[in-house]
Amino acid sequence: MNEVVIDAGPIIHLSQLKLFHLFDLFPQLHTTTEVWREITRFNLPGKEEAERSKKIRIHRILKKEKEKVMLAIKDFRLQSADFSLLALCNKLVAHAFLTDDLELRRAAEVLSLETQGSLGIIIRAYKKKWLSFFETQEALNNLFNISTLYLSSKLLNRVLTELIKGEKP
Amino acid sequence: MELAIAKEIQAIKKYRKIEESDILAEALRLGLKQLWRQAILDEYAEGKLSKKKAIKLLGPELVKRLDEEKRFIIKDVRWGLSDE
Numbered sequence: 001m002n003e004v005v006i007d008a009g010p011i012i013h014l015s016q017l018k019l020f021h022l023f024d025l026f027p028q029l030h031t032t033t034e035v036w037r038e039i040t041r042f043n044l045p046g047k048e049e050a051e052r053s054k055k056i057r058i059h060r061i062l063k064k065e066k067e068k069v070m071l072a073i074k075d076f077r078l079q080s081a082d083f084s085l086l087a088l089c090n091k092l093v094a095h096a097f098l099t100d101d102l103e104l105r106r107a108a109e110v111l112s113l114e115t116q117g118s119l120g121i122i123i124r125a126y127k128k129k130w131l132s133f134f135e136t137q138e139a140l141n142n143l144f145n146i147s148t149l150y151l152s153s154k155l156l157n158r159v160l161t162e163l164i165k166g167e168k169p
Numbered sequence: 170m171e172l173a174i175a176k177e178i179q180a181i182k183k184y185r186k187i188e189e190s191d192i193l194a195e196a197l198r199l200g201l202k203q204l205w206r207q208a209i210l211d212e213y214a215e216g217k218l219s220k221k222k223a224i225k226l227l228g229p230e231l232v233k234r235l236d237e238e239k240r241f242i243i244k245d246v247r248w249g250l251s252d253e
Contacts, residue, residue: 102237116248117241123249151235152207152214155242162246 003092005030006056007085008038008046009100013118013149015046017142020053022125029056029098032088034081061087069111076107089113100149118143119159126163136163210235 006029014020023029036058039050050056065087066080073086082104089097090111097108097115105115116124122143126136137160144153181192209226212218214235223232 102234102241105241106237114248115241115244117245119242120245120249123246127250150238150242151231152210154211154214155235155239157215158239159242159246162243162250 002027002095003030004028004096004098005085005089005092005094006035007031007097007099007101007104008035008044008081010098010118010121011039011046011050012044013100013143013147014121015049016146017118017122017139019122019125019139020046020049022121022130023053023055025121025124025128025130026055026096030088030092030094031056031058032081032084033058033060034084038081059088059091061091065091073107073110076103076110078103078107082107086111086113118147118149123159123163133163206231214239 004026006023011020011023014022036050036056038044040047061084066083069083069086069090082101085097085099085104086108088094089108094113097113098117098121099105099108099115100117105117108115119140122131122136122139125131126133131139140156140159144150144156178189178192181187182189185192206227209218209223210231213220213223213227213232220232220236
């Protein structure tokens with residue numbers, strides 16, 4: 001199974017960067033009603049794109065499914081919607097979990113789930129030649145400078161070094 | 170921009186009942202603290218400052234967060250560039 005579960009963060013961030021189309025890298029995306037409500041209830045970036053997209057399948061998670069996850073990772077400071085996503089990952093035996101939430105990524109690791117962030121999606125698009133090196137650099141610059149994802153924009157230098165290394169045979 | 174700042178100052182004056190000069194002094198103090206914190210984080214992110222020194226200046230929480238961000242960034246880059 002190649003199921004991919006998605007949190008609100010990548011939807012918001014890639015929409016802010018006008019890169020929502022990069023979700024076409026994945027055949028289908030799954031999220032929960034709680035996360036869907038977060039995205040669509042308020043006028044958050046990505047609301048319109050997500051509503052238009054036929055790619056996102058929304059799942060209702062039962063309280064008992066969430067509670068099972070809560071028990072396994074009770075030491076993490078997570079919201080109800082976060083637990084619903086982890087429960088969905090378990091339910092679908094997800095291959096990937098797309099989120100930009102640091103605490104959620106750490107919790108997912110405890111559950112042996114693989115997580116990727118918006119940054120990973122941008123670089124995957126570059127690898128697949130959907131974005132040129134220049135477009136990738138611009139997207140990463142914007143991700144580091146427009147969003148409040150990272151404490152220091154200097155971390156970008158590390159990414160660019162890795163990208164240039166990856167370019168070399 | 171200037172108008173927005175003036176409006177904010179007026180609002181703070183109204184709600185906190187303090188003088189404009191006190192508001193500006195506090196804004197400068199808070200702004201400088203934020204800039205100082207950012208400068209330290211940037212130095213640490215670039216590897217120009219030791220972890221020990223960064224923890225001493227910023228406390229363990231922020232340094233731990235930045236380390237975690239770095240770890241996930243590397244993970245994302247490797248996944249993005251992989252043939253998976």
